[in-house]
Amino acid sequence: MLATDVTRLASRLPEVVEGAHNGNPDFRLAGRIFATLWLEEERLVVRLTPADIATLDEEAPGLLTPIEGAWGRRGWTNLDLWDADEAFVGLVLLAAWRRLAPALLDDESP
Template structure:
C-alpha cells in the first residue's frame, strides 16, 4: 500500500515538479503538463502513459493498474489503486509517466539514455 504522503514525496522528487489543484483532485505537473493526479475519494492515482507503456504496466494485474474506462484511457491515462500496488511497481509507473510528459533534458535526469555509450 502506498500512502498519499509517500506518493507526494516521490512525485515532488522529480525535477521541476509542482503540485497544483485540478478540479476536485490534486495534480502533479512538470511545466504545465500533468503526469499524475490523485483522487482522494477513491484512493486512485491517475497517470499519463503511452498506450504501449499502459499495456505493459496493466498486464501484471488489471485490477491494480488499468486504463481509465473512457476516451482518456485510450490516450494512455491509467489508474493505479494505491491500496494494492507494490511500491516498486508504483515507482516505476510514476517515473514512466513523468518521463512521458517531461522535456527530454529533464526525463534524462530520471532515466538516462543508456544507448549513448554504444
Template sequence: MVTINAFRKLALSFPEVTEEPHFEKTSFRIKKKIFATFDERNKRAIIKLSEIDQNVFSTAAKSIIYPVDNKWGKQGWTIIEMEKVNRKLFDDALTVAYCTVAPQKLAELVNRNNKDY
C-alpha cells in the same frame, strides 16, 4: 499500499514538478502539463503513460493498474489502485509517467539517476 505522502514525496522529487489542485483532485505537473493526479476519496492515482507502457503495466497487474474506461484511457491515462499496488511497481509507473510528459532533458536526468529504469 502507497499513501498520498509517499506519492507526493516521489512526485516532487522529480525535477521542476509542481503540485496544484485539479478539480477535486491533487495534480502533479511538469511545465504545466499533468503527469499524475491523486483522488484521495477513491484512493486512486491516475497517471499518463504511452500506449505501450500502459499495456505493459496493465498486463503486469490487471486489477491494480488499468486504462481509464473512456477516450482518456485510449490517450494513455491509467488508473492505479493505491490500496492494492506495491511500492516498487508504483514507483516505476510514476517514474515512467513523469518521463512520458517531461521535456527530454529533464526525463534524461531522471533516467540517469534511476538505475532500475
C-alpha cells in the same frame, strides 16, 4: 500505499510542481498534468503510453486499468493505491513523467 507516499515519490522527480485538479492534488511538469491523486477513492490516475502500460502490466498484472471513454484512449490510467507497493508506484510515476519530460530533463531522471 498512502497519498503522502505518492506525493513524496512524485516530488523527487525533476521539475515537478504540485497543483490541484478538480479539488484533488496533481503533479505537473512544465505546466502539464501527468498524475492526479483521487484521495477519496484512494487511486492515482496517470497518463501512460500503450508501451508503458504493457511493460508495467508485466511487472504487476491487473493493477492498471484504463479510464473509460476518450480519456482512457488518450492513455489516462487508474492505479488503486491499496494494491500497489512503493516500488511499483515509483515506476508508474516515472513512466508518466517521462511521457512529458523534455529530452534535457529526461537525461536527469532518477
